[in-house]
Amino acid sequence: EPEVTQTPSHQVTQMGQEVILRCVPISNHLYFYWYRQILGQKVEFLVSFYNNEISEKSEIFDDQFSVERPDGSNFTLKIRSTKLEDSAMYFCASSPSPSGELFFGEGSRLTVL
């Protein structure tokens, strides 16, 4: 069964460092998303991406965040200068249509020290 894959599974970084989280969505999907979940809290929407541009973003997704689809398969989330409060599980998801169900990856745990 096709699945969304994310790397790394866990990354530890120092505050102020840049981090790139990578995702390989399901191959025929066109809509891509990043969500995050701070430990013990809700799953929060960050950004949606379609046709090589951001279609929607939340207030969490400030100038420190960016997304990119550098080639035909990867979808990345970059945090330019990490803060302690960026420590969370980051989930990538993809969907074949804007109204279809989301398929989530297993997540990348980011720990900022």
Place this chain on the structure above:
Amino acid sequence: DAKTTQPTSMDCAEGRAANLPCNHSTISGNEYVYWYRQIHSQGPQYIIHGLKNNETNEMASLIITEDRKSSTLILPHATLRDTAVYYCIVRGPTSGTYKYIFGTGTRLKVLA
């Protein structure tokens, strides 16, 4: 904010049906009800969705009331592996967005 209300937690005996309720009294005519679950800290997993008719798949059944203001997810024979947080989400064109807004969900514990 989430447009749904769910109980915080529920217990269910292994092998019995788990019935998870959800209230969505402000749902609009073309908004769907989706159910996802999150096992431990894994990525949320799609279970089922529906508009107004009852739906069934290999994982669960979804019963939507006639006025569409509430629904129930039924896991017919719960197993220990069904222990998870279950999210009921309303989503559709009149939501103004297609993003999923996750609430706090129902923490289902299946007991041996």
